[in-house]
Amino acid sequence: MRSVFVIGSSMSRFGKIAESGRESLTKVCFDAIRDAGVEASEIDSTFYSNAFGLTERQAHVGPLINSALGIPGVPSVSVESACSSSSAALHEAFVHVASGLDDICLVAGSEKLSHLGTLSATTYFAMGSDFPFEAMSGVTFPGLYANIAVAHMKRYGTTQEMLASVAIKNHANAMHNPLAHFRKRISISDYMESPVIAYPFHLYDCCPFSDGSAAVVIASEEKARALKQELVEIAASERGGSVATLQDRADITSIDGAVAAARRAFSRSHIDPGDIDVAEVHDCFTIAEIIATEDIGLFPKGEGGRAAIEGETAIGGRVAVNPSGGLKAKGHPVSATGVAQIHELYEQLTGTAGGRQVGNAEIGIAHNVGATGGSCSVHILRRVR
Ligand SMILES: CC(C)(COP(=O)(O)OP(=O)(O)OC[C@H]1O[C@@H](n2cnc3c(N)ncnc32)[C@H](O)[C@@H]1OP(=O)(O)O)[C@@H](O)C(=O)NCCC(=O)NCCS
Known part of the structure; x- marks a missing residue:
């Protein structure tokens, strides 16, 4: 396989945005192409994700x-793969460049959800779960992840305060992200006093419904070296799968597909979890960040909650997790999320992340899951000097 590099990226502001998904997606693509320093005509293939585009007809x-x-x-x-749509699209583009089929590819994702309202958005999202067995039983995504949280709390002693610490950190990180959905610092009392959505989740345990888009341009080594001084390599692009329906899994405190994808990614790149400086992980709910940090090997199983509450995942901690604010506070426009994680890592590894910059960031990991983890992607990015 050939080496593959990120050469440009862009993301829109996430939140409630007036423009259509199509307008927003077009703009980020133009911006990413400009950032890459290429002409659109040099692109060999494009890969787009827009899982809920039908809601805009x-x-x-x-x-x-x-x-x-x-x-x-x-x-x-x-490419549609629920919440992991655009990271799945990136994997396909990676294969095109690594195989020599293409030299330059554009990957982008977009979602427009704010026109739906919470009830309709929840109904559409439920189509990403096992519709007859989960959604038709009345379990929404907050409900599914709440079950996961209760199981993790029971088995590993994870506490409500540990969940809260993830939300408080990610809201604090998003204060330094001008494109984040929420730029609002929260305290433990804001968290505890916020409404309960699905026990044990309060409002601040949940990601919001966001509009937004993100795009990335990837290229072969030859093209990347001709265009860029600062090189960021995609050292690994791996995908994994898990049993689709929560009730059929032997263990719901871990996501098998994410564990498998991460193991393959570390093995293929000859990088160890201990080498990671910065991680963007799929924190659709606070428990999801705790489980993600365990599944990709940043912390031993059952230790993710403790690591979060002790500040090990803060910027300046042992490994910065979700410096962008994550899905929790940066926002979660489903099909934009996977590529937006890559945008954040690209900024971190090129030292352009502003007030949320992780010091001496050389190696980053992105972890993105579809639904409750039926489909998973793990990308490792490395700065090359
Ligand atoms: C948590 C949730 C139910 C809240 O929806 P809601 O009760 O209808 O909330 P509203 O949209 O009416 O917003 C009420 C207030 O809470 C804020 N808010 C909404 N969702 C929020 C969230 N997730 N985090 C923090 N604040 C949030 C709004 O900005 C608004 O603030 P304001 O009054 O200052 O303007 C909804 O955001 C949700 O379902 N999130 C999960 C999405 C999901 O499942 N994604 C897929 C993951 S796999």
Whole structure:
């Protein structure tokens, strides 16, 4: 396989945004191409994700965005993998460049959800779970992850205060992210006094429904070296799968697909979990960050909650987790999330993350899961001097 590099990226502001998903997606693609320093005509293939595009009465966005970019003849593909859609799209693009099929690919994801309201958005999202067995039994995503949280609390002694510490940290990190959905510091009393959504989750345990888009341009080593001084390599791009339905899993305190993808990613890149300086992980709910940090090997099983409450995952701690604010506070426009994590790592590894910069960041990991982890992606990025 050839080495693959990130050469440009962009993300829109996340939150309640007036513009359509199509407008927002087009803009981030233009920005990422400009950031990469290439002409759109140099792109060999494009990969787009827009899982809930049908709520805007628009599917098949690829040809629309390519036409707007002035490259209607470039082949495009849409990749849907629930909340891990655009990281799955990135994996496909990685394969195209690593195999030598393509030299430069554009990967982008977008979602527009704010026109739906909480009830409709929850109903659409439920289609990403096992609809007849989970959604039709009345379990929404907050409910599914609440079950996971209760199991983790019971087995490992994870506490409500540990969950709260994840939310407080991620809200604090997002204060330094001008593109975040929420730029609002919260205290333990804000957390405890916020409404209960699904026990043990309060409002601040949950990610919001966000609008937003993100894009990244990747290239072969030859192209990357011709264009960039600062090189960021995708040292590994791995995917994994888990039993789809929560009730059918032997253990719900861990996500098998994420564990497998992370193991393969570390093995392929010859990097150890202890080498990671910065991690962007899928904290759709606070417990998900705790489990993610265990699943990818940053902390031993059962230790994720303790690590969070003791500040080991803060910027300046042992390993900075979700310096962007994560899905919790940066926001979660489903199909933009995977690529937005890569955007954050690219900024961290090129030293352009501003007030949330992690000191001497050389190696980063992105962990992104679809639904409750039926589909998972792990990417390791490394700064190359
Ligand atoms: C938690 C949740 C139920 C809250 O929805 P809601 O009760 O309808 O909240 P509203 O949209 O009416 O917002 C009420 C207030 O809470 C804020 N808010 C909404 N969701 C929030 C969240 N997740 N975190 C922090 N604040 C939030 C809003 O900004 C608003 O603040 P304001 O009054 O200052 O303007 C909803 O955000 C949710 O379901 N999140 C999970 C999404 C999900 O499942 N994603 C898939 C993951 S796999």
